[in-house]
Amino acid sequence: MIVLIFLVGSLLGMLLGALLCIRYIRQEVAGDIGPRLRRIQTQLDALESEVGLAIGTRYAEVNARLSQDPPKRVE
Numbered sequence: 001m002i003v004l005i006f007l008v009g010s011l012l013g014m015l016l017g018a019l020l021c022i023r024y025i026r027q028e029v030a031g032d033i034g035p036r037l038r039r040i041q042t043q044l045d046a047l048e049s050e051v052g053l054a055i056g057t058r059y060a061e062v063n064a065r066l067s068q069d070p071p072k073r074v075e
Helices: 002-068
Strands: none
Touching: none
């Protein structure tokens, strides 16, 4: 009978310990992901700005080149 009580108590203790560990790990993972996501979002925003600037510059160069070339006649 004492062995059974000890076994049930041990299982209950391990279950509660596992629940506390899982809760702690989830809080730490969630707390660690937030700053990383903000940093990644900032990097993506900077990259988007650079790509937009490069495309705009290229588009302006192409338009300037096309406006300088005289139109060719097709006969």
